[in-house]
Amino acid sequence: MTAYPMLVAVHVLVGAVALVTFWTAGLLRKGTPAHRATGRVYLVAMTGIVLTGAPMAVVRWLDGHVVTAAFLGYLVAITTTGVWVSWRAARDKAAPQRFAGPVYVVLAVVSLMSGAGVLALGIKVGAPLLMGFSSVGLVVGTDMLRRRRRYVRGDVTPRWWMVEHYTAMIGNGIATHIAFLGIGLPRLLPGVDGTVLHYLAWFGPLFVAIVAKLVLDRRWKPRPVRVPAPARGA
Structure with missing residues (x-):
């Protein structure tokens, strides 16, 4: 087995670990030792995905598959952001200014610019x-850049870090499931591949993530406080 197939095999292996531990951590009671331990394993697996995905993107670029390489690089960028944010939010819950430091800014800019680059590429190739x-x-x-202004000022709610953590974990889940449904599953079961399934595999997890985000925000995100209007004549 040559180096590239071995790299792909390791990528698939850590991806399988990430898929299992994502749901295990998600179903466990939040804040328990089991939840934290499983979450750490998940983040280590996601780190493995990033470390193997980056050279895979380089190889595809050198092979002349520019679109595939660009998209793999994009997935690496947004996954790196999600992994870092979900980890640091819990570590820096008492220090929002430290959380929103230079690494946070770099990741925000990279996410924004890579998204813009993929949009331009998609328009160019009609994808x-x-x-x-x-x-x-x-x-x-x-x-991220919008929220950073609040964090630097210390204008945060007590559970700001939890919102950051679960939002990033939802983003990580999108990447995990898209990789499995859109890339891994068709290779394991070629008969299930098809145009409709292809788009469902990519946009289905995104839709589910949006719903999950709305549900969790309803439970955990602080609601704006209504200030009663002054009485007339006051």
């Missing part, structure tokens, strides 16, 4: 998949 999925990097990068 709706690239155009649609570019929204992840664009939204993530823009939202």
Whole structure:
């Protein structure tokens, strides 16, 4: 077995670990030792995905598969951002200014620029998949830079870190499931591949993630406080 197939095999292996531990951590009670331990294994597996995915993108680029290489690089960028944010949010929950430091800014800019690059590439080659999925990097990068202003001022709620953590973990889940449904499953079961399934595999996890984000925000995200209007004549 040559180096590249071995790299792919390791990538698939750590991806399988990530898929299992994502759901295990998600179903366990939040904050328990089991949840934290499983979450750490998941983040280590996701780190393995990043470390194996980056050279895979380089190899595809050298082979002349520019579109595939660009998209793999994009997935590496947004996955790196999700892994770092989900980890540091829990570590820096008492220090939002430290959380929003230089690494946070670099990752936000990389997410934003890579999303813009994939959008431009999708328009150039006429690929709706690239155009649609570019929204992840664009939204993530823009939202991170917007929130950073609050973190630097210390204008945060007590559970700000939890919102950051589960939002990043949802993003990680998108990458995990897209890799499995859109890339791994068709190779394991070629008979299930097809145009409709192809787009469902890519945009299905994105839709589920949006719903999960709305549900979790409803439970954990602080609601704005209404200030009663002054009485007339006061």
